[in-house]
Amino acid sequence: MSLYLRQLESAQTRGLQTLSSGQLAASLGLNDAQVRKDLAFFGHFGRPGIGYQISDLIPALRGILGIDRDWPAALVGLGNLGRALVQYRGFRSRGFHIVALFDTDPKIVGRRIDGLTVLALDTFAVKAAELGLVLAVLCVPAEAAQGVADLAVSCGVRGLLNFAPAPLAVPPGVSLLNVDLSLQLEQLAYQVQSLGRGINQPA
Amino acid sequence: MSLYLRQLESAQTRGLQTLSSGQLAASLGLNDAQVRKDLAFFGHFGRPGIGYQISDLIPALRGILGIDRDWPAALVGLGNLGRALVQYRGFRSRGFHIVALFDTDPKIVGRRIDGLTVLALDTFAVKAAELGLVLAVLCVPAEAAQGVADLAVSCGVRGLLNFAPAPLAVPPGVSLLNVDLSLQLEQLAYQVQSLGRGINQPA
């Protein structure tokens, strides 16, 4: 769905008005029936003989993906990765707002990073209520991850983006997305190694 | 495969000698037949009635995954994300060695980061041959990504880990792994939004 949205946005900047399932499929390397099925799942967006009206479909997909609203997010753990993510432009461009930074290290608490002051983790509950935090990005060490996740969830956070290489348990009703860079590296190594024997993987 | 390896390593630190497909499956939330099939694909590692010998299977999996050797890697683009990744401990713990840093910005070239001096990108070819670079991590802006990828590939790099939010084209024989943080965020937002209607996703 995100990928469809990007193709549509790209087509819009190229000045196109409509796009057919065949065109969308080709640009993403998919089957046209697949595209129609995916889009039809959420509603009747296309018109037979014409295709999909780009100007109608883009806002519809934004709504479906939930990026037409603001998602107040906290970032916990201001190590190297955490600091990099605060400034990552991809976060803001899609309706995400990191509105609070937390850490436990007294050397880091109080610092200003990108216009935000790093707060002590034990003020999380107060700030979560105040700012209406919905998402939390975890850049803490593996050992600390579950504790922070529990804290965040108990304060009403409903989505976690976890960069710690630790398997987290969250209650039903809370979304969890793991970004495990070591795992990605292992997969890259495996792919490179297998290439010698003609095994190819899609990008 | 990576996940099996982690479970095996974790079991080894707990002092276990063998693990059955059922135990492995349970700890990862899979079916036992699935585990046997995955492992059998690479060889006959198990013994009926006993299970899998942990001390034999760990090195075997390491070899299969290719993390039993060194992968000299370059990192291109020393912005916030790039600097964070250089210091990311997950990179070294698995046999990955970032042995060269490159950037085009004259303000960054020449700086020392984590014991390495940032080199000008136009010395890539020379260094690639000298160090035997096999992998490259791209933390450059989206516009620059394809150019850097082409350069790296032409210098013999066989695997790319791309953090730029840009679709890259690489020739067959070269592996590409994209880490698109904005995409991950969109997926998190979608999950959180769908939760209200009882749609649940696996972690």
Next chain:
DNA sequence: TAGATTGTTAATCGATTAACAATC
């Protein structure tokens, strides 16, 4: 009307699970 393209149903394909003979 003829050509294009949708939404959806039926057919195909692949992947997951169950079952079981072989083996420790």
Next chain:
DNA sequence: TAGATTGTTAATCGATTAACAATC
């Protein structure tokens, strides 16, 4: 021998693709 567990074949399930009536 009896219990446990493998590797693998057969059965099931779900997802992808093809086909087509409906519609612009």
